[in-house]
Amino acid sequence: MGNFITKAITRLVTFAYGLYSVCLYGYLATKRGTFFKKRTDRQNLELQLARDRLWNLSKDYAGLSHYFLTLPSGFKFHFVSNGAHGSPSALTSEKPLVIFIHGFPDSWAIWRYIATAPSLQSSANVVAIDLPGYGGTEGLEKYTATAVLEKLTELIITLRTQYGVDQGTETNKKRVIIVAHDWGCVLSMRLAAEAPSLAHRFILSNGPLMSLAGSNVRRIVASASKIFNTALAAPLSSRTPLLQALRTLGPVFRQLKMSGYVFAMQLPPTLVTYFLTGGNYSFMAGIHKGSHGRGEFTPSDEGTSMASSMGPSLAESKTQTAGGESYPSTIKYTHNFANVLHMAGYYRDGASVARWRKSVETVANLHSIAGGNELRRSNSGAGLLDEGTPGALQANSTVFWGQKDIALNPQICLDGMADYLVADSQVVMLTESGHFTPIEPESRVAMVKAVEWAIHGEKGDIGAVIQECYPSAKVIARR
Template sequence: MPIVSASLGALRSIIIQVVGFLFMIYYWILTVLSGAFLRKPTAEYNSELALARDNLWNLSKQPFGLHHRFLSLRDGYKFHYVTNTIASASLSAAASTRPLVIFLHGFPDSWAVWRHILASPWLRESSNLVAVDLPGYGGSDLLERYSATEVHERLTEFIIALRELYGIDDYTNDIQARVIIVGHDWGCGIAMRLAAEAPQLADRFILSNGPLVSSCTLSLSFMIVILRNRKALHTIKPIIRQVKSSGYVFALQLPRPIVRVQGSGGNGALLRMIHEMAHGTAGTPSAKDIAESVASSLGPGSAQDWREDTVNLEMQYSKAVVRQGSSEKFVSMTNYYRHGISAGHWDKSVETVAALYSIGRGSEIRRKSSHAGVFDEGPEGSLKSKATIVWGLSDDAIDPQLGLDGIADYLFKDSQVIVLPRAQHHTIVEKEGRAAVQKVIEWAVAGEEGDVAVVAKAAYPGATVTVRT
């Protein structure tokens, strides 16, 4: 059996490398034919990029009126995040009872992908906002390996520490503040994992265009089995669409030197192209829009590692972060694909188990969906916390049929799926899509009063709630 497993593993690796190489050539041809690879950035763009990078990452500034903060874990690992409210011992009683909203970004972004939503005056007045850089992204520290355990353990410790900083679990308060976790793309996939395996962390998860791996795996397995029935051959279409859409995943798992070239070739043509596509079809994004988005991906450099209070070493980026070149930063971000974080086993530490038990006040979490009894845990990977999924149906990265079919079986009670018919993958960047996501967040912050369908439709005509549990 070990020999068979090793052989299958080797075959899988060869297939990934071959398919990845073919897709890399395909993308390279597309960028050359479109002119993006050979087109040099304009002087206006370079100026906007330098300005945006300084505005977003200079620790002496407050980007969009937000505060740069760092949080160190037990092992010394340091997260970077921005917030509208600095948590401290002097945090006002009013601020300590406001909901805490934690934002998790995706590839190839950072906290700054949420900048438009974070600018909402109502959200700033009504909640404590925290947008964090995932490990290996933005200003957060690097990891040697981005496995499911390494990433989820650190992120869970970070969220638990935030709960303590903002007084969430101070049961002496008359009103206990709620926690809402919002995720997109990789942030969505990670948030779904937290909702399934650490549901005590939040009262509601708001999830946008990212895979629930167990559901997608089940869909793919079902598709493969059903292919044996010739009458059902049409079901292969979503698989073909998904393979085509996910070609970049294979390309990003090629050897590091090749991935490094992908990130730096054509003066960063791939990053620019990704961010141009992220803005959707509603007009051409300006040079400033693209510069801010690329600056979000690049993170801080040595020019941004400066503060007036340099005595406080905790308020500085790690040297490894600021010394990392743009091509190496791109490799760090792709390690989420390369190291199998999505399907890997999360081996919880004793400290994590104890902390989760503590904030859950020792209560046992039970599921109840529209198809499951009170004591039915549901399929593997089922969520055990309330969730609202906001999905762009024109997603060009995840086929909606594979991403949403059967999703109801994985959802906890009082959950919903909202589909946005015109939105693509980057719902939180597209102007129309992010308006809908923002309104759903505001609905959750306000105590979930009223029908979320009405809220979504008011911001996005045509939005539909397709699943309620």
């Protein structure tokens, strides 16, 4: 009975705060004059042109071509790459494989400045994917941890084979680097913790390690509770301890304030759809403008950002790749935001925190990649039976963090991070950047440098490498 009451109260609070958040975002958009402001002909034209640039399958984008990969399970992924998967050049080349994984509310296109860098395209096989339910990739019925991570792992394992990383009994013939942001970072952190053999280096940006964030929240709440109980024991002099307890809870309150949109995602589907697309896409438009930081946000930038979130339109759905492939027929291309509830599904269905129940095929494939040596990986100093802190990353990882992130509180997400890293891992603070590190001018240059460093054998200290192009960057944790 007690458990039922607790769940009911939790759902009520979540609904109330989610509804409040929707109203608050609507009020702020109205105050800024964007909620009732209709899109101009110029905006619609820029959006149309951008969707053609990003999603027309017959066109390349700055050296990146469109491809589809149907997995053994039958699921169809869309991605862009500078080299055809399974081709003789991809299989025999010694170039490392770099896989880019985006977050909300984006697609492969958030990597348009990084994946098109000539230094990366000349020295690596670059692959930028659309996550399930985003862009041109099929959707899932539910976005549970098992559903998402199984498909993502199956894709990475297949890409490793298609780009010549693993062939027959030979594995790890060339380096694999996974680069991820936001939700892509959250999922990739789970891979680094639970399937570390997938890549030699994870480069992760502005997404929480949920085990660490949960631990920090529990620690802060426990500390505040002790102070509060002390105040109750001496009620006549309780004012100071009560204020101290509230100050202790400050990081939790700040994160709750930042996370209002997450609660809004838990509302009934109709309200979620309205929240994400209503008011002339005011919520999305606000995110896109903020993603460019202090840089200029031109009409072309606005169109490209919106096209990245919306995915292909009906016009692009009729195009084909050079190999005759087309977008999945399951996507409703007549809607501007056909995938919007799929995007919300990651928040609604527990993809970040629920248990990942690996299939027999996944376990066997990971065992094969690791060469049967999962008990202790030589390149990470950790393994399946030596996990250290629960939820810790088990693969070499470089975590970038934009200090001015408006969605994630560093005290919740970074305090104690060193305990969750393995040898040869670090956290790099980008002091002038915000949440959207792949887009903001300063941070995207730093990320290109980090990928170059990983591609070329990780020579030199990563902190010194990044400071060459981002002088104020600093390594705040390392193992």
